[in-house]
Amino acid sequence: MIKIVLSDIDGTFLTDDKKTCAAHVKAIKSVVAKGLPFVFVSARMPEAIYPITDAIGMAHTPVISYSGGLVLTAAEEVLFDKKISAGDAQGILAAMKRWQDITVNYYTGRRWFVEAMDARAQHEVDITSAQVEIGNFDALLSENIFPNKILVMCEPSVCIDMERELGKLFPTLNVVRSAPHLLEIMDKSVSKATGIEVLLKHYGYTVDEAVAFGDNYNDIEMLELIPQSVAMANAPDAIKKLAAAVTDSNEIGGIYTYLVKIGVIEEA
Numbered sequence: 001m002i003k004i005v006l007s008d009i010d011g012t013f014l015t016d017d018k019k020t021c022a023a024h025v026k027a028i029k030s031v032v033a034k035g036l037p038f039v040f041v042s043a044r045m046p047e048a049i050y051p052i053t054d055a056i057g058m059a060h061t062p063v064i065s066y067s068g069g070l071v072l073t074a075a076e077e078v079l080f081d082k083k084i085s086a087g088d089a090q091g092i093l094a095a096m097k098r099w100q101d102i103t104v105n106y107y108t109g110r111r112w113f114v115e116a117m118d119a120r121a122q123h124e125v126d127i128t129s130a131q132v133e134i135g136n137f138d139a140l141l142s143e144n145i146f147p148n149k150i151l152v153m154c155e156p157s158v159c160i161d162m163e164r165e166l167g168k169l170f171p172t173l174n175v176v177r178s179a180p181h182l183l184e185i186m187d188k189s190v191s192k193a194t195g196i197e198v199l200l201k202h203y204g205y206t207v208d209e210a211v212a213f214g215d216n217y218n219d220i221e222m223l224e225l226i227p228q229s230v231a232m233a234n235a236p237d238a239i240k241k242l243a244a245a246v247t248d249s250n251e252i253g254g255i256y257t258y259l260v261k262i263g264v265i266e267e268a
Helices: 009-013 022-033 050-056 086-098 119-128 137-142 156-169 192-203 217-225 237-242 254-261
Strands: 004-007 038-041 063-065 070-072 078-081 103-108 111-114 149-153 173-179 182-187 210-214 228-231
Touching: 004 009, 004 192, 004 254, 009 210, 009 254, 022 038, 022 050, 022 254, 038 192, 063 192, 070 192, 078 192, 086 137, 086 149, 086 156, 103 119, 103 137, 119 149, 156 173, 156 182, 192 210, 192 217, 210 217, 210 254, 217 228, 217 237, 228 237, 228 254
Parallel strands: 004 038, 004 210, 038 063, 210 228
Antiparallel strands: 063 070, 070 078, 103 111, 103 149, 149 182, 173 182
């Protein structure tokens, strides 16, 4: 019996233009109305997740943020909070200075910092509705405010180069592209699977009582952990082969389709 629904956001719950389709709105409302947790599992910060439920007119649901680095209950209680170490954060920020025309974002808890506002950061504000602060990264570190995640925005060729070079220099960190122009950096122990394990333990559920939806390579650990794993039709073939099932695309409500199919919710 399914007791908890887990879903990635971008490319899974949201459409390609970052909107919610009507079917997915019905899905989340139906799940929550039955008393089941609907949990967003995302690389986003909490303040870039809550606007989704706010727009639907719902109370906040539990969230697994920073791809497992920060886990919050529906009441926004912190269950898990894994930061990059002081040494790694200082080292990788210093190493990044060799690249030109990059935008570095510093995420810590429920706050997001950049050292200077630019078009890339503004675009992220426009997409997520999260608010950004201007701050000096060295000053944050000196105040023991360490990041859950560092996100670099840059040209795809630069992203490839940074991923390769920084990955070699910092083996205790996960340095991975989440999009052609985005490089995400977190502690190596963090994954969507580790965040899910924290939340399942909190609720007293097993992996067999969960269903998980994802669409991309940063969902692999989640889809491998949950036996009832579901890839969206828009996912790469490798992700579809990895998942236990494939549903409709993010554009036409694949989460709703599958939850109706397995009887978690009724067709409306």
